[in-house]
Amino acid sequence: MLLSVIIPCRNEADNLDFLLDETVKAMSGRNYEILIIDDGSTDNTSDIVHKKARATEVLRYLRHDISTGKGAALRTGIFAAKGKIILTIDGDGQNNPAYLPQLADALIGAGPGCGIAAGQRLQRTDSTAKKWASRFANGLRCSILHDNTRDTACGLKAVYTDIFRRLPFFENWQRYFPALVLREGYGVIHIEVIDRQRRYGKSKYGVLDRGIVGILDLIGVWWLRRRCRILPKVVEIDLDKS
Numbered sequence: 001m002l003l004s005v006i007i008p009c010r011n012e013a014d015n016l017d018f019l020l021d022e023t024v025k026a027m028s029g030r031n032y033e034i035l036i037i038d039d040g041s042t043d044n045t046s047d048i049v050h051k052k053a054r055a056t057e058v059l060r061y062l063r064h065d066i067s068t069g070k071g072a073a074l075r076t077g078i079f080a081a082k083g084k085i086i087l088t089i090d091g092d093g094q095n096n097p098a099y100l101p102q103l104a105d106a107l108i109g110a111g112p113g114c115g116i117a118a119g120q121r122l123q124r125t126d127s128t129a130k131k132w133a134s135r136f137a138n139g140l141r142c143s144i145l146h147d148n149t150r151d152t153a154c155g156l157k158a159v160y161t162d163i164f165r166r167l168p169f170f171e172n173w174q175r176y177f178p179a180l181v182l183r184e185g186y187g188v189i190h191i192e193v194i195d196r197q198r199r200y201g202k203s204k205y206g207v208l209d210r211g212i213v214g215i216l217d218l219i220g221v222w223w224l225r226r227r228c229r230i231l232p233k234v235v236e237i238d239l240d241k242s
Helices: 013-026 045-053 070-080 097-109 128-145 173-183 208-226
Strands: 003-009 032-039 059-064 085-088 114-122 157-160 187-194
Touching: 003 013, 003 070, 003 097, 013 032, 013 045, 013 097, 032 045, 032 070, 045 059, 059 070, 070 085, 070 173, 085 097, 097 114, 097 157, 097 187, 114 173, 128 173, 128 208, 157 173, 173 187, 173 208
Parallel strands: 003 032, 003 085, 032 059, 114 187
Antiparallel strands: 085 157, 114 157
């Protein structure tokens, strides 16, 4: 089974330098591809990717001419992917690629009724303010959407490609993947992962900006789920035998 690893990034050249090596090592023995989705970087991301491509044939490089955000970068990768399962990981190096095979195995092992295996971070390395804001946002989201997910902001996820492509797209949709997959009638499982310190650069997300936008997104996803409460089980009838 081909697995597609999608790494959205913007100005993360220094982190990509080691993250790509770690990803190749973690995925050793698997049938996979790596898609770097460059969201309009202005650093030397292109140089790093071209250098790594000379050492491996699994890399693909897609670049946005302007920066449109992580959600849009993920969407680009999802529709470009050739694999049956998509594995996502952030490009800032805080997600450990060692968990990617575990996510794929967990998703497959859970059976056809499961649509997503989501990482949930332990030992968060963010600032105290971000930790508290995230805890509040996750608690509010879970109480309203009932997605049974403690940490939707973790970049480590495994989702079947055909399900991913059916999810409604909007900016910052990545924070609601479990709820959106549940809306499609599939289950969610979780894998505990250990968070890492960012080695280079600074986070591109603040507390206040995410909070304001998050409220609007939460209302929108709640409405989407309310408008699709029951999905029928579909069975194709063999007309030659009926």
